[in-house]
Amino acid sequence: MSSAAPESTSAEVLDRAPVSEAPPSHAEHEPYIPASQSPRELTLRAIVLGAVLGVIFAASSVYLALKVGLTVSASIPIAVLSITIFRAFGRATILENNIVQTTGSAGESLAAGIAFTMPAFLLMGYAMEGMKVVAIALLGGLLGVLMMIPLRHGLIVEEHKNLTYPEGTACADVLIVGETGGTNAKTVLGGFGLGFVYKLLGDPAKLFQMNPDYRFSSFRGASFGGELTPEMLGVGYIIGPRTASTMMAGGVLAYLILIPLIAFFGEGLGTPIFPATTLIREMTPNEIRSRYVLYIGAGAVATGGFVSLGRAMPTILKAFKSGIRNFRVGGKASTASVPRTAQDLPFSVVIYGSLGLLGLIWLAPMLDIQLVPAILIMLFGFFFVTVSSRITGEIGSSSNPISGMTVATLLITCLLFLAMGWVGVEHRAAALTTAAIVCVAASNGGTTSQDLKTGFLVGATPRRQQIALLVGVVTSALFIGWTLLFLNKAYTTVVAENYEAPLPPAAITAEMMTAPDGQSYRVGYMADSGGAVPQGKYLVDEGGKIAFVVDPGIGGRAPHVPEKLDAPRPVPVGAVAKGTQLGPDRQEYRVIEVESGGSLEKGRYLVSGEEAVYKLRDVQKLDAPKASLFALIIDGILTRKLPWSLVLIGVMLAVMMELCGVASLPFAVGVYLPLSTSVPIFVGGLVRWLVDRQRRAGKEASAEEEFSPGTLLSSGYIAGGAIAGLVAATVAGFGMERQFDLGSRLGDITSSNLSGIIAFGLIVVALYMVGTKAQDAVGGGGGGAPGGTSPEGAAATK
Template identity: 90%
Template sequence: MSAAPETASPEILDRAEVSEAPPSHAEHQPYIPASQNPRELTLRAVILGAVLGVIFAASSVYLALKVGLTVSASIPIAVLSITIFRAFGRATILENNIVQTTGSAGESLAAGIAFTMPAFLLMGYEMEGLKVVAVALLGGLLGVLMMIPLRHGLIVEEHKNLTYPEGTACADVLIVGETGGTNAKTVLGGFGIGFLYKLLGDPAKLFQMNPDHRFSSFRGASFGGELTPEMLGVGYIIGPRTASVMMAGGVLAYLILIPLIAFFGEGLETPIFPATTLIREMAPNEIRSRYVLYIGAGAVATGGFVSLGRAMPTIWKAFRSGVRNFRMGGKASAAAVPRTARDLPFSVVIYGSLALLVMIWLAPMLEIPLVPAILIMLFGFFFVTVSSRITGEIGSSSNPISGMTVATLLITCLLFLAMGWVGVEHRAAALTTAAIVCVAASNGGTTSQDLKTGFLVGATPRRQQIALLVGVATSALFIGWTLLFLNKAYTTVVAEGYDAPLPPAAITAETMSAPNGQQYRVGYMADSGGAVPQGKYLVDEAGKIAFLVDPGIGGRAPLVPEKLESPRPVPAGAEAKGSQLGPDRQTYQVMEVAAGGGLEKGRYLVSGDQALYKLREVQKLDAPKASLFALIIDGILTRKLPWSLVLIGVMLAVTMELCGVASLPFAVGVYLPLSTSVPIFVGGLVRWLVDWKRRRDRGGNAGAAEEEFSPGTLLSSGYIAGGAIAGLVAATVAGFGMERQFDLGAKIGEIASSNLSGIVAFGLIVVALYVVGTKAQDAVTGVEPGTK
């Protein structure tokens, strides 16, 4: 392919020192030669990249909290950039590259933040906004700085060995777009379909997005699906193998483990730790939250270690290469070097890293002593190097960031334990240490991927590095806001009746209104050693707990009493399920009502023969990775955990590995609700059908690079972004208490709430994904068959 790139006036921020060009650089001929200097780091490119980065960062936060993973945003951002700039005048390929470079920084920060920071909520702390922003900003900057001296070693010298699959595919998209081929209609169409579908399902509730079924003759077993476009898109992108393994984990949890616990617990007259309720009175989801989550956490931790262990040869090689490249990065040369070999000066790395160390140590919202601050810098360099090299070999989607974070957390906690740092404040410092390293490692892998794209298209590394710094700074603010907003939108307040009072030291001067209209003091239980679980509580003047403030992320009370406007008698066939405190702190009988009898199917709080409250299920974001990190910290520093359940999970993961099955996706399936794995499995199944048809049509080889931006992948990216952004809209509606005003399904009746309505609606977007996925590649990219 050849095209005449336009040249123009110099860009903004066009002055900096340069590093010596490595001899091997001349062996590669980029799409835009070093002798040409087209527009690149322009103001419009940086602004558009920052805006798209914020949008995809918000969707990535939502996705990471739901299923504990994210997908690369570089390709959809590149496609959108090409289309948007064409609408307002043609842009150069290097401007479009700056857009995707700036925007992809947001997605990488989202992964690190959403994986770690919600653990503060699970450990009984408040998730402070300034702390979230500081961790995102400092970790992101650390990831970019550490990659500067590694660039020529990993990107240039290892060009033929490290393929960087997503980075190479993104370069293909940009090159095809430069020749006039790429069309963003598929991404935008997917965004529109996902956004509209999600809004019609929630908050409009025109169809049932969460169909489920409990087996009457199979005690404790249930099957359902959270039929959302973003989960369908995730399943398509990760492929049939991983999606099927995740589904297998969900089947084990919901159709084997939960029924087993229900069967053996049916006749027990006392609760079994860690639950405080009789097993026979628990619904399947309650059994999951009290027992199966610990099994899943043990399996996830083991799977993370296995993936990290497999990468150890690569890690050691990467570390040795990183040390060598770090030394070479300091060799500055005053001689003129090619544009495509210019990096930010090595002095920026040295002084920037020292400045970050001081800020991490002295930042009052982080409360990190000097020793953990030094650990952050050491772990940061090590795992940025590791993350960058692993991304080059297997891509960012398979990069075991969580495994690296677990390793950081374990080493940090063991050092704290050896030093006697086992207090409440030390648990927070350990988590903050791991969070910054997690963000740095995640951003380091994405940064190297972007630099690979730039290397192939002929970008200026220094300008990309500046764009990455801008992307980190802009996205950090919005990621923190998104995380806090989602937590607040789904936070609920439910009555609790613990006999033990909250310790005086845990009660603050803060006050909050309860559902009964009274004001209470707020207390935070961060010590898991007492009779009261970790969490945020409302207490009376005597310090006795009245209400639990259940967070929207990782909450443990998904059923909230909602007063009926016109109470009706409970049907005679209703089944008693114990007792529970109501919003007025009076004790009510819990009754489970089947379909019919004038009441919706579900559980109710009943006084006498009148139904007073419907137990409404509130969406909670599971945050599987954050739950795992909280479990590790508490397990090491407090030594109080249901270790038997955790070890069962460990053995499950080991069993899967012995059977030749990847344990990490299986463990994630055990940990997540089965309803989440179902749409992911459907997406993987569609991908399998699409790949089968494309291989048949193309003689058995669809091409690895084409798969990264095939029509189905682009539509799936749109599904993910549209569904996730609509999820934020639904959270806004819930946060302002306007769910009834937007509930159009109530006017339609039982048709909208039936399981069939959701299955039909979901089937339509599944069919659309298959149809688009099986289109000829040139229908989207404009590439003539055989001329790639």
């Protein structure tokens, strides 16, 4: 037990309201800090540090969710960092460290809900407004915390022996070990520093090739490459070899089977095939993927989500019945004296707070939600917060199938809208807003329950944790919205296009924007997918004729953008013609592809006469696979205008994998994502397999625990690489890429594929060495519950 003497803090003033009655079963568990002691807990420094760490991990989670459609729990890395930071500035109590991880974990859960849903507005042709993003994050996050309060003693206390909350229990173990002197924070910090520096040297400094690729000359359309980043390597290590291999299999199917098949059969076609508007023989492998394979992947992802949800249905129904019972018990108030470790925020806060949130959702002008969808949000919110909390208790928050719950919400909402005749443009936005708030609430509800389990094991005061969670929601919501908008803006491109049909007058706004040709144009948003103009954002002239397409950085489909050469250069012999394209000046140019030779580097160029004028620069886009799926569902139900044949091929692929006994969801995610993303994830999974094999040979744990050295280093890789990605986005957003590009000054060696493979190999070796070293600073049990589980397959299902 802790030897800390009871101390009074200013937070105790908050504890004078009525509290919930302590359940009889509470006495069966003796926490690490008994109820009779009251060490420092809800202090200002704990709240501030938790908010700061929460913002950092929230930003990395947003980047990760947009990149690959998954997130990993941040509770353990935040707990480890808190122990170390406080130890440097004077020792903190275990309950203060618990408040830090509680406050900080709210950021990761909000990031998942927001990044999974909000980019769908862009894909559906709406503006992604900053105030709407913040409002959805804030309202959904608060809803998730409030609705978990009356469920706490039912799910956490009464079900203590049945619901282990594996990640919450592992986090409690870390806090207890840190209290007694052990910590592995240097591993997390080392991983953060190594991942951060590696990513900056690769991009924006470009001292080595982070994206090596190879196109098979005798295998038309086939290509192989890797985005060799530390965050993807860390994700692969955490999700484990099975899921990483399954994702890789999906990528191999897409890039080495489907794309070559489409290229082979489309080689002799003289007309474009819907939904593309250019000839297949003129497309690169990535263009074929964006025009055709993405729809196949989306159909597979949707089917995998339904299968996952169907498997969880018995648990969902059981959880809901239990939740209703626990909600009633949680509503009982008592003025009797109760132990500190059983004090919740008053039930009146839940009731009045929920009613207040209902009113805000209904009346907030930026949401534009009518009363019926607002009521649906509250009903779905309570249902899925209950379900999410119980599932988290069984398999952890990283494995929580939040996207499956969101798909169910979206389907039911869209079908209800369809039955009521609400199929207009504004109703599609309302359906997405409904699902987005529920998604955030469910994600935060599961994380809240996990934090409360950690607190239950270490002897925290639930009321103070709930206050910390509310603070974490508010601070993280503001930053998450800014991060999402910033990333989109940093990678947004403007490309000249010609459409015969003008943009409808109703779609044109008063907003003005300067185009690459130096002229100002009006901005229009095409959200109706039924016309001759696809959904999206456009720049139009006075007559409404489209001049430019504003391709978003999140979910964008333009793989490259013209960049003017310093001076026109002659076209080398052997250049291959690839059709025509408009330049930034809206003049038509021939497109050529150069392998090597002459004054032009390898790549595609826009040519006038016999001179290259522009180089087509490859543009990084964030795929946002979950948001693409949600946009597909809304348009599919409310407009019924999609390339359904491609979608159904994806459905059948997922069904086939299930019949083969392979989990269809990670496979489908692999089909949807670029192969270059799956490659480093697969390498991370392979390293995890080698580490587990070595540990078994050394008669250590048969599988890595949540807080083992390899997992902690991977968490550092993820955070460091993602934050460096934000720095690179900042450089791109301010147009300073040339100033930071050191590689071009050093010659061809930095742009070779070998340079990237060697650099990546170094951090792979470092991960293996750390993963196989003896685990001497963390371990032990906390609160009488099993410590840690392998998160095999966790993140890919979320």
